[in-house]
Amino acid sequence: MDRSKWMLSVGIALMHLLVVVALIRGPALSDWLAFALLYPLGAIGVGIAMHRYFAHGAFSTSRGFQFLLALCAALSFGNALFFAGKHRIHHRHSDREGDVHAPAQGLWHCWFGSLLDCGYEQEEIEAEIRDHLSAAELQWLYRHSAVPGLVICALLFSWGGFSAMVIGGLLGPVLLLHQSSAVNYFCHVSGYRRFLTHDASTNNPLVALLTYGEGWHHNHHRFPRAAHAGMRWWEIDVFYYVICLFEALGLIWGVQRIEPARRERARTQRWSRVTR
Numbered sequence: 001m002d003r004s005k006w007m008l009s010v011g012i013a014l015m016h017l018l019v020v021v022a023l024i025r026g027p028a029l030s031d032w033l034a035f036a037l038l039y040p041l042g043a044i045g046v047g048i049a050m051h052r053y054f055a056h057g058a059f060s061t062s063r064g065f066q067f068l069l070a071l072c073a074a075l076s077f078g079n080a081l082f083f084a085g086k087h088r089i090h091h092r093h094s095d096r097e098g099d100v101h102a103p104a105q106g107l108w109h110c111w112f113g114s115l116l117d118c119g120y121e122q123e124e125i126e127a128e129i130r131d132h133l134s135a136a137e138l139q140w141l142y143r144h145s146a147v148p149g150l151v152i153c154a155l156l157f158s159w160g161g162f163s164a165m166v167i168g169g170l171l172g173p174v175l176l177l178h179q180s181s182a183v184n185y186f187c188h189v190s191g192y193r194r195f196l197t198h199d200a201s202t203n204n205p206l207v208a209l210l211t212y213g214e215g216w217h218h219n220h221h222r223f224p225r226a227a228h229a230g231m232r233w234w235e236i237d238v239f240y241y242v243i244c245l246f247e248a249l250g251l252i253w254g255v256q257r258i259e260p261a262r263r264e265r266a267r268t269q270r271w272s273r274v275t276r
């Protein structure tokens, strides 16, 4: 294992250990307030920034707001561009040879293993994200994605000590890691399907509830660029509602939506187009 993967493994293990210790010691109310402030930003960073925007281009935005979105991802130790590159490969090869995290590769690989080694070289990932790497500020964040999270942890530590740092700065990233891994695994093995896609993707209501809409993963595999993963009124998709709020505030535009008639037509059409 090379040095960066070894450091990442230690970092992930350490984050889990520190969270367990802080929870056993009993966090203060102020620690939970820090969590309540930072966790939603981190969740937006993962679901809306990394996934729907950087990987799939589900909407357009300004260069400034784009950077803020990438920064939200970095708050939860997410590397928006690296994720986008890897995720585009997932969509192209889902559940087949070349997939970065197919359940057929095992639960452990889907949950943790692909974070350390997804089977592709860095150059191959970077080739997927050339569209974003041209922006200098995004390129900096791509090279130093851990810096914002570490700065927040340092600030939290100086403000409220160990517990504030762990509950405010690390619990959120740990939860988001497991939420994302739950989608990677369970939304390719259990749930319901409505389209004739080339993969084994599923809509899993429980995972969708726990991931603010990301669990409507089968819908998403059929319409990857759509800003909404939910395709029925009862397929609750909190991230999409936040996207609508950003749109109403004028922060984003060109939101990609699939009309109901097109969704219905798609139910009887076999689909294997390679796309993001």
Ligand SMILES: [Zn+2]
Pocket (backbone or CB within 6 Å): 090, 094, 184, 188, 201, 217, 221
């Ligand atoms: Zn998938």
Ligand SMILES: [Zn+2]
Pocket (backbone or CB within 6 Å): 051, 055, 056, 087, 091, 220, 224
């Ligand atoms: Zn996707």
